[in-house]
Amino acid sequence: MSFVLTPPVQTAVPVADGRSFPVHRIYCVGRNYVEHAIEMGHSGREPPFFFLKPADAVLAVADGQTGQMAYPSLSSNLHHEIELVVAIGRGGRNIAAADAAQHIWGYGIGLDMTRRDLQNDMKKQGRPWCIGKAFEQSAPIGPIHPIARTGRLSKGAITLHVNGELRQKGDLGDLIWSVDEIIEHLSTAWLLQPGDLIYTGTPAGVGAVNKGDLMEGRIEGLGALRVVVV
Numbered sequence: 001m002s003f004v005l006t007p008p009v010q011t012a013v014p015v016a017d018g019r020s021f022p023v024h025r026i027y028c029v030g031r032n033y034v035e036h037a038i039e040m041g042h043s044g045r046e047p048p049f050f051f052l053k054p055a056d057a058v059l060a061v062a063d064g065q066t067g068q069m070a071y072p073s074l075s076s077n078l079h080h081e082i083e084l085v086v087a088i089g090r091g092g093r094n095i096a097a098a099d100a101a102q103h104i105w106g107y108g109i110g111l112d113m114t115r116r117d118l119q120n121d122m123k124k125q126g127r128p129w130c131i132g133k134a135f136e137q138s139a140p141i142g143p144i145h146p147i148a149r150t151g152r153l154s155k156g157a158i159t160l161h162v163n164g165e166l167r168q169k170g171d172l173g174d175l176i177w178s179v180d181e182i183i184e185h186l187s188t189a190w191l192l193q194p195g196d197l198i199y200t201g202t203p204a205g206v207g208a209v210n211k212g213d214l215m216e217g218r219i220e221g222l223g224a225l226r227v228v229v230v
């Protein structure tokens with residue numbers, strides 16, 4: 001095939017064994033922990049809802065490395081949201097929650113970085129969140145760990161420290177919508193495909209970071225993700 005432009009490079013996330021996971025789409029779940037929903041001014045009980053980031057919003061951080069995220073344009077309120085990321089290995093439509101695990105290739109630690117000031121402006125005006133959520137490097141992620149090695153993750157601590165200070169703390173067992181239920185809901189609305197990433201929502205304690213701040217996210221069984229804002 002002859003392209004009129006150089007085709008974009010395939011976005012990929014390292015896998016712990018040295019290979020790479022190719023990224024197709026990035027789905028994100030909104031308000032999926034009760035305490036976080038409450039801190040955002042909601043009741044904590046509502047059907048799941050989704051937004052997307054472009055695949056090339058990924059900032060892949062290899063094991064043991066510290067990622068560098070550039071402070072984004074237009075914002076003066078860049079927020080961290082630590083999240084469990086589910087990597088889809090087998091696609092499908094209308095996947096039942098009971099079958100969801102067969103579609104999971106692995107898990108990673110991710111940050112749903114948010115220009116909160118711009119997101120809030122859009123919310124007030126009833127406009128799409130894209131400018132607040134879907135910008136370059138807005139999806140830092142550590143290595144993908146195969147489910148074959150980790151087993152299914154349904155509970156375990158999820159934390160985020162900034163410059164050594166604990167900011168966010170939760171447990172995967174506190175997800176309002178479980179990973180299986182998320183996959184069921186998502187696959188009624190979109191055709192899930194191999195390479196899709198799902199950011200499953202953040203626990204309470206979201207807040208701002210500034211240039212020079214070091215974020216360190218941890219999820220039990222998945223190690224750590226370190227990103228510095230530059």
Ligand code: MN
Binds near residue numbers: 030031081112199201
């Ligand atoms: Mn989020």
